[in-house]
Amino acid sequence: MGASADVNGFFGIMTMIIAVPTGVKVFNWLFTMWGGRVRFTVPLLWSLGFMVTFVIGGMTGVLMAVPPADFQLHNSLFLVAHFHNVIIGGVLFGAMAGYNYWFPKAFGFKLDERWGRASFWCWLIGFYVAFMPLYVLGLMGMTRRMQHYDNLSWQPWLVVAAVGALVILAGIICQIVQLVVSIRAREEHRDVTGDPWNGRTLEWSTPSPPPAWNFAVLPHVVERDSYWSQKQRANAKENSPAKPRNYESIEMPRNSSTGFINAFFAVITGFALIWHIWWMVVLGVLGAFVTVLFFTFREKEEVEISAEELAQFDREHQTEFAI
Amino acid sequence: MTAKHYDRAPGDASRPTELRRDASFNVLVYSVGLSLAAILTAISFWAANTSLLWPPGVPLGLAALAITQMGIHLVFFLHITSGPDSTNNVLALAFGVLIVALVMAGSLWIMTNLDQNMTPMREMHAI
Amino acid sequence: MNIALTTDQFDAESLPRANEAGPAPKRVVVAYGFWIFLLSDIVMFSALFAVYAVLMHSTAGGPTGAELFDQVNVAIETACLLASSYTCGLMSLAINSHRRVGTYFGAAVTFALGGLFLALEIREFANMIAIGATPERSAFLSAFFTIVGCHGLHVGLGLIWLAVMMAQVAVQGFRRIVERRLLCFSLFWHALDIIWVGLFTVVYLLGVNS
Numbered sequence: 001m002g003a004s005a006d007v008n009g010f011f012g013i014m015t016m017i018i019a020v021p022t023g024v025k026v027f028n029w030l031f032t033m034w035g036g037r038v039r040f041t042v043p044l045l046w047s048l049g050f051m052v053t054f055v056i057g058g059m060t061g062v063l064m065a066v067p068p069a070d071f072q073l074h075n076s077l078f079l080v081a082h083f084h085n086v087i088i089g090g091v092l093f094g095a096m097a098g099y100n101y102w103f104p105k106a107f108g109f110k111l112d113e114r115w116g117r118a119s120f121w122c123w124l125i126g127f128y129v130a131f132m133p134l135y136v137l138g139l140m141g142m143t144r145r146m147q148h149y150d151n152l153s154w155q156p157w158l159v160v161a162a163v164g165a166l167v168i169l170a171g172i173i174c175q176i177v178q179l180v181v182s183i184r185a186r187e188e189h190r191d192v193t194g195d196p197w198n199g200r201t202l203e204w205s206t207p208s209p210p211p212a213w214n215f216a217v218l219p220h221v222v223e224r225d226s227y228w229s230q231k232q233r234a235n236a237k238e239n240s241p242a243k244p245r246n247y248e249s250i251e252m253p254r255n256s257s258t259g260f261i262n263a264f265f266a267v268i269t270g271f272a273l274i275w276h277i278w279w280m281v282v283l284g285v286l287g288a289f290v291t292v293l294f295f296t297f298r299e300k301e302e303v304e305i306s307a308e309e310l311a312q313f314d315r316e317h318q319t320e321f322a323i
Numbered sequence: 324m325t326a327k328h329y330d331r332a333p334g335d336a337s338r339p340t341e342l343r344r345d346a347s348f349n350v351l352v353y354s355v356g357l358s359l360a361a362i363l364t365a366i367s368f369w370a371a372n373t374s375l376l377w378p379p380g381v382p383l384g385l386a387a388l389a390i391t392q393m394g395i396h397l398v399f400f401l402h403i404t405s406g407p408d409s410t411n412n413v414l415a416l417a418f419g420v421l422i423v424a425l426v427m428a429g430s431l432w433i434m435t436n437l438d439q440n441m442t443p444m445r446e447m448h449a450i
Numbered sequence: 451m452n453i454a455l456t457t458d459q460f461d462a463e464s465l466p467r468a469n470e471a472g473p474a475p476k477r478v479v480v481a482y483g484f485w486i487f488l489l490s491d492i493v494m495f496s497a498l499f500a501v502y503a504v505l506m507h508s509t510a511g512g513p514t515g516a517e518l519f520d521q522v523n524v525a526i527e528t529a530c531l532l533a534s535s536y537t538c539g540l541m542s543l544a545i546n547s548h549r550r551v552g553t554y555f556g557a558a559v560t561f562a563l564g565g566l567f568l569a570l571e572i573r574e575f576a577n578m579i580a581i582g583a584t585p586e587r588s589a590f591l592s593a594f595f596t597i598v599g600c601h602g603l604h605v606g607l608g609l610i611w612l613a614v615m616m617a618q619v620a621v622q623g624f625r626r627i628v629e630r631r632l633l634c635f636s637l638f639w640h641a642l643d644i645i646w647v648g649l650f651t652v653v654y655l656l657g658v659n660s
Contacts, residue, residue, distance in 0.1 A: 002441045007433060296618065301627060332481030334542075346543060354541040360532055364647075366526060371655035379559045382656055383541035389651040393644050400539055400640045412485060423464050423496040439633035 001073070008067040015065035019058060026055055032042035041197070045099035049124050053089025057082055060135065078138025081131045088127055096120070096175075104196045106206045108185040115178035122171030130164025133157035194319035200228040213250045216310040231321050245314070247307035254303045258295040262288050306322035334401050336350025363392040385395035477630055484634040488641045491604075495645050495652045498597040499652060506657065510588035515657025518583055521572070523655045527570050528629055528646065531605075534563035535643040542636045548620050560639070564609050571602050593652065601649055611635055 026306050038044065061083040063068050068158055073079060094118075104110045137157050142149065182189060195204040202219055203210075223229055269284030271277075346398055367388045370381055397403045473479070505514065541556025575595070578584075585595040615635055618628050 001435065003436050004440050007436050293614065296614065296631075297621065330460055330478045333485040333631055334481055334640070336476070340490040346547070349543050350540065353536055353543075356539075357532065357536040361529075362530055362628060364525075364532065367651060367655060368521065371658055372521070374654075385655055387649050392647045396640060396644045396647070397534070400535055400643075401637065411482060415482070415486055417490060420494055422493050426493065426496045426518050427500050427503070430497075433506045 005067075008070075010189055012065050012067045012070070015061055019062045022058055025211025026051065033137070041100075041115055042111070042120060043097045043101035043197075044156045046093050046100065047119065049120065050089055050093035050097060052084055052094060053124075053127065057087075057089050060085060064268055070217050073196075075144055076138035076144045077144060079135045080144050081134035081138060083136075084131050088131075093123070096123075102203075103188075104191040104210050105194075105203060105206075108191055109182065110189040110191060110196055111182045112178050112185070112189070115174050116179055117172045119174035119178055122167055122174055126164050126167030126169075127163070127310055129167055132159050133161045133164075137161075150314075155299055170316055194317075195321070200225050202227050204318060205321060211312070211313055211317075216247060216314050217245050229319070234321055245311075247310045247314075249307050250305045250310065251302045251304055252302070254296055254301055256298075261291050265291065331406075331413040332410055333409075347353070352402075354397055356395055359395045359399070360392050363388050363395065367392075377420060452548075455655070459501065475632065476626070479639065480630045481633050484637055488507055488637060492641065492645065493646075495597070495600070498593075498600060499648065502593040502597050505589040505593040506653075508589035509589075512588040512591065515590070515594075515653070517656050517659055518578055521654065522659060523570055523574060524650055527567050528650050530563045530567040530570070531643050531646050534560045534567070534597075535640055537563065538636050538639045542552060542632070545632050546625065553619060556614060557612055558563045561609055561612055564612075566610070568602060568605055571598070575599070598653065600648065601642070601645055604645075608635070608639055608642060611638070 008174070029047075064073050064082060066080065100111055100116055134157075137154055140151075140154060140157075142151070142154050193210040194210075195209045196208075197204070202215075202221070205219065206214060219226070265284045265288035267284075269288065271282055272280030272284055367385055369449065370384050371387070376384065392428070403409055403416060414419060474482075537559040538554050541553055541560060544552030544556055578591075583591055585592045612635060615632055617629070618631070622628055
């Protein structure tokens with residue numbers, strides 16, 4: 001794009017170098033499953049979909065890192081297909097895995113498995129049907145952001161892509177339905193142990209949802225997978241009495257509405273700056289400033305949670321293994 | 324792992340565990356910083372205006388003086404030292420300097436490259 | 451040190467408790483976070499520096515830096531900002547020793563010097579605009595007003611912040627949180643002077659040369 005060979009070469013090499021640590025990461029993710037017994041729950045389905053889709057998208061990126069190839073393919077639908085491949089595979093599938101996995105911890109009840117599976121399969125199949133034709137179209141010369149086109153040979157591929165988009169739409173609808181169904185049936189899916197997945201990490205030792213202070217007592221961690229190891233040992237010796245816990249009061253930050261109110265003033269200020277409405281700019285900035293002043297001069301920044309309150313909460317929300 | 328060490332906040336004059344040094348030492352640190360910075364500033368102004376220096380070398384000299392003065396500020400006013408207390412602050416600063424260098428050098432390289440390679444527009448038809 | 455131990459191999463009581471070393475004190479954490487923010491601000495300024503460096507010769511037939519810049523004015527501005535950095539340092543010492551009068555005095559002088567810097571800069575801008583050297587005149591002038599104006603905006607916001615902090619000291623005294631905020635302010639003020647060193651060198655001194 002107007003630059004000389006050495007600039008293009010520099011960027012080509014830098015782009016290819018990205019693939020090296022990314023490859024290491026992909027092996028890291030694969031090895032988290034090595035030697036384990038994999039349960040194909042909804043979060044894991046999304047994770048597997050993420051790994052496969054992200055790798056394919058990454059490979060087409062390295063393909064485009066070669067400057068002569070990029071000269072042809074830049075701003076074509078090949079590029080569009082590539083970045084959707086990595087973003088949908090990487091960000092979206094990963095986010096959905098996290099959403100399904102941690103939803104019970106955050107809200108206290110699990111999401112419906114069946115609708116979760118349906119949404120995953122619709123998304124996965126829909127994504128490939130929608131975007132693989134775009135790679136072909138890019139190679140055939142179709143560029144991005146076209147208002148209209150007159151090349152008939154592109155038409156069949158675009159129709160296939162449109163069908164894929166509809167399948168993705170079905171996947172989105174399944175996600176919405178999943179949420180609605182789960183909220184309606186939340187008492188059946190209630191997470192009472194705090195550990196619905198039989199997890200390895202420390203967050204599963206808290207009740208679902210966790211209190212504001214997260215851990216009533218600082219966890220005593222001496223090894224990797226500390227929570228998991230303690231669970232195994234507790235399972236081995238069934239009748240050990242629970243150790244009495246030593247509660248100390250915890251200082252938590254005091255809540256404040258400053259952020260919320262300031263966001264409102266920030267919107268006003270931004271809008272006014274765009275349209276040069278200067279009186280509104282002054283109003284927005286002053287409003288934000290005064291709000292921050294109120295926050296600045298507040299008397300106490302922290303609230304103390306007493307040891308009794310911690311003990312009381314622990315009694316009412318017994319988890320299976322308190323670490 | 325159990326060895327105790329303390330981190331220093333950037334901008335803090337002394338470690339929290341040390342006894343407070345007497346005020347005159349701290350004032351001396353700031354005064355030395357001020358004097359050095361003032362001297363470097365004066366030299367910069369002189370270098371930009373004198374005819375005694377080889378002209379193509381002046382920008383490089385000014386850059387060196389500016390970077391030195393930034394260093395004076397960091398050491399004497401912000402107390403960024405090479406001691407173990409300051410390691411985190413130095414690392415953050417080093418990373419910031421790296422990004423600044425990349426942004427400046429990269430932008431200048433690419434813009435000169437484009438300037439040399441792209442066709443200049445004709446005066447009459449401005450787009 | 452092998453951290454992968456099981457319950458059979460160690461006595462839980464003999465290991466140092468996890469919270470014995472503890473997290474760093476709040477003062478250190480707050481200042482470090484603010485230091486990282488300042489570095490990001492400096493990265494933003496470096497982008498503006500890059501823009502200025504690319505465009506400083508694009509004067510579109512209009513006035514150049516050599517014609518517009520008054521070095522005496524710049525020298526006075528530099529002296530003001532450098533001196534204000536010094537008085538800010540003295541103010542920090544007064545804050546550490548909880549000396550109220552020293553704090554107010556250091557703050558007042560810092561404020562006055564910073565205000566003088568800003569007044570001189572605004573006057574310089576007004577003069578330039580009056581003779582037609584507006585930001586719209588050429589790419590060089592757009593870049594100039596953007597970077598110098600951005601720095602001036604930071605100085606102005608810093609002065610407002612300083613005034614609010616003095617009100618805080620008056621109302622709440624030297625509470626820990628007030629001390630932390632003042633530490634952040636002094637970091638900010640010193641960083642502004644560092645950026646000004648770059649600014650007067652690249653914009654004004656190099657502009658005079660070419």
